[in-house]
Amino acid sequence: MEDLKRYIREVPDYPKPGINFYDITTLLKEPQGLRATVDSFGRLFEGRVIDLVIGIESRGFLFGPQLAYQFSAGFIPVRKPGKLPAETVSQVYELEYGTDELEMHRDAVGAGDRVLIVDDVIATGGTAAATAKLVESCGAEVAGFGFVVELTFLDGRARVDGYEVQTLVRY
Ligand code: AMP
Numbered sequence: 087m088e089d090l091k092r093y094i095r096e097v098p099d100y101p102k103p104g105i106n107f108y109d110i111t112t113l114l115k116e117p118q119g120l121r122a123t124v125d126s127f128g129r130l131f132e133g134r135v136i137d138l139v140i141g142i143e144s145r146g147f148l149f150g151p152q153l154a155y156q157f158s159a160g161f162i163p164v165r166k167p168g169k170l171p172a173e174t175v176s177q178v179y180e181l182e183y184g185t186d187e188l189e190m191h192r193d194a195v196g197a198g199d200r201v202l203i204v205d206d207v208i209a210t211g212g213t214a215a216a217t218a219k220l221v222e223s224c225g226a227e228v229a230g231f232g233f234v235v236e237l238t239f240l241d242g243r244a245r246v247d248g249y250e251v252q253t254l255v256r257y
Pocket of ligand 1: 105106107108109142143144145205206207208209210211212213214242
C-alpha cells in the first residue's frame with residue numbers, strides 16, 4: 087500500500103509556513119493510483135455492513151462517492167456551515183487557533199444506519215471526531231473511518247478511539 091506514496095505530492099509550507107501539505111490531486115490523476123485506492127478500501131472494509139458513506143468537505147467528496155459505489159451504499163456530504171439547503175445538525179470543533187463547524191442534513195442518516203466516514207487526510211482527528219458526533223446525534227452508527235493519508239505524529243487516532251480506522255499511507 088505504501089507504494090501509493092509515489093502518487094501523493096508533498097507541498098512544503100502550504101497553506102502556511104511549517105505545514106507540509108499532502109496533495110492527493112496527483113493520486114486522483116493516475117488511473118492506477120485511483121483504482122488502487124478504491125480497491126484497497128474495498129478490501130480493508132470487506133464484509134462490513136455499510137449503508138451510507140459520508141465524505142467530509144471538500145476532499146472527502148472526491149473519494150466518498152466512489153467508495154459508496156464500491157460498497158453499494160448511498161453517499162452523504164458533510165459540509166461547511168451554510169452550504170446545505172434543508173434543515174441541518176451542526177457540530178463545532180476546536181482547531182489549533184479558534185474553532186470550525188460542520189453541518190449535515192438532519193434527515194441524512196437515522197437509527198439503524200451504519201455509516202462509513204471518509205476523508206483524504208487524518209491529521210489531529212478533530213474533523214473526524216466532529217463528524218462521528220453528527221452521525222451519532224442522528225441515531226446512526228459509525229461503521230468506521232477511511233483516510234488515504236494518516237499523519238501519525240499528530241495521533242489523530244486517539245480522537246476517534248474505539249472506532250475502526252483504516253488508512254492507506256502513513257507519514
Ligand atoms: P484534522 O481535523 O486535524 O484531522 O484535519 C483534517 C482535515 O484537514 C482534512 O479534511 C484534511 O483535508 C485537512 N488537512 C490537515 N492537514 C493536512 C495536510 N498536512 N495536508 C493535506 N490536508 C490536510
